[in-house]
Amino acid sequence: MPLPEPTGPEVAKDPIILLAGASGYVGGRLLPLLERRPVVLRCLARNPDKLRPLVSESTQVVRGDVLDPSSLGEALRGVHTAYYLVHLMSGSKDFEKEDRQAATNFARAATAAGVRRIVYLGGLGDDADPDLSPHLRSRHEVGRILNGSGAETIEFRASLVIGTGSLSFDLVKSLTDRLPVMLCPRWLTTPTQPVAVDDVLAYLLAARDLPPGASRVFEIGSPDVTTYGGMIREYARQRGLRRWLVSVPVLTPYLSSLWLALVTPAAFEVGRHLIEGLKNPTVVRDATALGVFPVRPMGVREAIRKALTGSPT
Template sequence: MSETAQRSTILLTGATGCIGGRLLAALEARGHAVRCMTRRPGTLAGRVGPRTAVVRGDCFDPVSLAAPLAGVDTAYYLVHSMGGPRSHDFESRDREAARNFGEAARSAGARRIIYVGGLGAETGLSRHLRSRHETGEVLRASGVPVVELRSGIVIGAGSLSFELVRALVERLPVMTCPSWVRTPTQPIALSDLIAYLVAALDLPHGESRLFEVGGADAVSYGGIMQEYARQRGLRRWFIPVPLLTPRLSSLWLGLTTPVYARVGRELIDGVRTPTVVRDDAALTAFPIRPLGLRQAIRRALEEEDAAFAARPWSDEALSAATPLRWGGARIRSRLIDSRVVDLPVPAAAAFAPIRRIGGVSGWYYGNWLWRLRGLVDRLIGGVGMKRGRRDPEDLAVGDILDCWRVVDCQPDARLLLAADMKLPGHAWLEFAVTSKSDGTTTIRQTAVFDAAGLWGRIYWHALYPAHVLLFRGMLRSIGQRAMKETY
């Protein structure tokens, strides 16, 4: 890393997004002084490090850009209007935002702008890809040198393209596949794109550069869906339908994945354009060897599980969930049942029954139902409920707990269990204990099921009444035991 890059302040736009959030963490980990610009600074509260400043700025308000860009050497431009207000007119809004930002960066004396665009030839582009290219051109017209990384589909949790693939594969056992699913593309792992963005800081100043970046594999869109299905253990049937155009496909997308319909239709409209790397200059300019598709999807799923295990459920975390009329709530493919109880006892007392759960202590409610579930699990080749636990009082990460395994255990604060039983998906059970300022303690019990396709969702919703009965009774009994042992 050059001395200039180490010393200078970096401006980061889009820090609340998928790429921007990961880039912020990478820059902070390398000791950079970062300034995040956002229209709503409160959205980054508690999510930045001590050397990171959060300032207000809006690319559609030129006056507001002067302060964020003051004294900045390098600015990351990760702004896109496709998913925001007036998204029907995102092309002109993208041009306006880039023009305002580029002019403000020039006035502030910024030495470089780093921007993520999209792969694709210069002609025959969709509105989305054309806008990505135009944004780079507008930034360069400001006179500030621009490093543009034209990227393929980003494989990583939170990436819109990846979430569209996930939603389609998870929801549809049988998919009609028009000819455009055979269009070649070169997806890139989110971690590799972040590595390119960080490495761009070390490029010499003084001239604009354009790099095409993609993963190690050029595949089809259908190949991405098939590989995702394989790694999730899902059997999917793809039926060729030659007459289904991207436009009709985008309308169909709105019916099957309505959450992503507004921006997903624009992405689907662009799949007729091959998005592969034609110039491999990035492999020479950067010390990065990107992952192939299989490794990229595996890493995305593993990183998502690791992030999930590291963060306890809370009101803030659950605010991102979509409430369901039946079955609790949903975040992506994960189905959630979360409930709380407030107790007038210290955190240690509230956690004591949780620490002793399972084994000879049982599960505090409906033990016969747990035994029945264990018997069914044994009949279908699972571990059942008879493994017990290592110690009746002590728990450690990796311990066996009947049909569960301890993933995280923080004394008097958190117990996270992962299910080892046979399931059409993956299941976790978390107990989080929080002390309140009034001396009381809250226990939040959260059951999470990462449903593997249609059968996983059917399993969750069919057994939801039994789950409600068990989880509600278990939390109530834990609270009663904590009270009894305290008083």
């Protein structure tokens, strides 16, 4: 069904914003924040009936699937800024292929619709690393595909997102809650620069208000460089748990994923792909974002505290 044309004085002042990925962790938290902005918000959904009860009456929910290019043209009609927060890792064993196809479909549809700006959340990691995990490699590839759309693309690259409901953080949480003694693989000493979900949302919102310009990649993270072992220790400290981490260098990422499948609620395939990415350092090497955006990310200790106390965004 064609979308209704906006009417009234708001047509000239309220841009149309498309949110793809509203049912995901970050997208679901971004949705109510966008609804408070002076925009016409449109959400792309494979099953609109499931999403409609979660949005306000003024939010448009349109049927569309990033793997079905024929469903995207109408959804993107008249859109000024599109948020692309889609990641197909949880629903596909061949997620690299499907993420590539989905991004290609979306980029082509955005070009045809004349979308001005695409905002995308990807992952940190060094492109020059020959051992970059398939998960991080795919995140970077999606960014390049969207950048090729012709629309100005603002790509944020982040490490682990700290917040209840974030799959990566929930893996850390589940391990610490369930295992008093942990046999720790080498990847627990890999440097990482996680970021609080509230700060990710602040960056995403601020990207909409950037003046027009060239496509850019911004690396974002907390001011703290830590390790996954360090996050486990800090989480345990705040929860009042005594935990012992025993280093076992021979525990490979693949064996670690088998271990994680036994002690966490995460599906095996998703856990395996996430663990494969933990071997790669994910730190901010370019701090340009701090000079462009007014966001000042909180430290790891504060981010974990907020995740545990459920402090509102």
